[in-house]
Amino acid sequence: MVKLGKRLQALDAMVVAGYDQIWDGCCDHGLLGAALLSRRAAPLIHFVDLVPALMQQLAHQLQRHFPLSAAAADEGVQPRWQVHCCDLTSLRLDAAGGRQLVIIAGVGGDLMARMVEGLCLTNPNLSFDLLLCPANHAYNLRAQLIALGLGLKHEQLVADNRRYYELLLLTTEPGAGRAVSPAGDQLWQTSNPEQAVNAARYREQSLRHYQRMQLSQGERVQPQIEAYQRVQLPSEM
Numbered sequence: 001m002v003k004l005g006k007r008l009q010a011l012d013a014m015v016v017a018g019y020d021q022i023w024d025g026c027c028d029h030g031l032l033g034a035a036l037l038s039r040r041a042a043p044l045i046h047f048v049d050l051v052p053a054l055m056q057q058l059a060h061q062l063q064r065h066f067p068l069s070a071a072a073a074d075e076g077v078q079p080r081w082q083v084h085c086c087d088l089t090s091l092r093l094d095a096a097g098g099r100q101l102v103i104i105a106g107v108g109g110d111l112m113a114r115m116v117e118g119l120c121l122t123n124p125n126l127s128f129d130l131l132l133c134p135a136n137h138a139y140n141l142r143a144q145l146i147a148l149g150l151g152l153k154h155e156q157l158v159a160d161n162r163r164y165y166e167l168l169l170l171t172t173e174p175g176a177g178r179a180v181s182p183a184g185d186q187l188w189q190t191s192n193p194e195q196a197v198n199a200a201r202y203r204e205q206s207l208r209h210y211q212r213m214q215l216s217q218g219e220r221v222q223p224q225i226e227a228y229q230r231v232q233l234p235s236e237m
């Protein structure tokens with residue numbers, strides 16, 4: 001079993017017990033899904049990605065490490081994993097599938113915003129949870145989450161290999177969870193000096209990113225700049 005990096009470890013830790021099905025969307029080599037499968041995080045783990053060659057190779061690896069017996073399928077025993085080669089945006093979740101979690105990690109924030117919107121449109125009357133970790137700036141993604149009215153269950157900042165990642169656990173269940181904040185809320189709460197340094201650096205980095213963008217895009221990115229300027233770290237309160 002390949003050891004997960006800090007970002008994937010943090011995502012793994014945010015997957016609590018109680019889900020009936022977990023979808024590792026954009027799974028690539030399926031590292032996170034395999035870790036969830038190995039610790040039996042849910043009775044059924046789905047692996048989803050667009051690339052056929054990757055998915056064939058992954059199905060082969062999963063069959064080696066977590067074999068599904070043909071006899072079990074004949075006896076109607078539910079498989080522990082399934083591989084799907086498709087576009088996550090148009091993925092139909094299992095309408096009778098109990099509590100479901102869709103994980104999307106490692107794609108850019110703008111693409112992720114389109115994926116979340118697509119998933120919600122494809123599964124309009126279904127409540128499910130989402131665990132998101134964009135590969136870069138999350139402001140536009142957050143704007144989309146707010147527009148869709150998703151509820152926030154938990155958010156945290158993770159530093160991995162000198163890069164910062166926002167991890168957001170959300171629900172589509174109407175009225176559940178807290179409102180998503182444009183630049184993060186709980187994200188900036190820290191409980192030790194290392195987290196405080198990371199939060200300060202991430203705020204600085206985000207602010208500089210949008211200030212650089214302002215040189216070419218002008219007033220369009222003023223709301224982003226003001227949102228990060230308003231962020232207060234615990235040491236400044």
Ligand SMILES: C[S@@+](CC[C@H](N)C(=O)[O-])C[C@H]1O[C@@H](n2cnc3c(N)ncnc32)[C@H](O)[C@@H]1O
Nearest residue numbers: 026027028048049050051086087088089105106
């Ligand atoms: C960098 S990998 C992320 C791997 C893993 N989730 C992680 O966070 O380390 C991004 C993956 O997203 C997949 N992908 C991109 N767009 C997709 C879509 N619309 N539907 C499903 N998978 C997609 C790519 O094929 C690629 O394997």
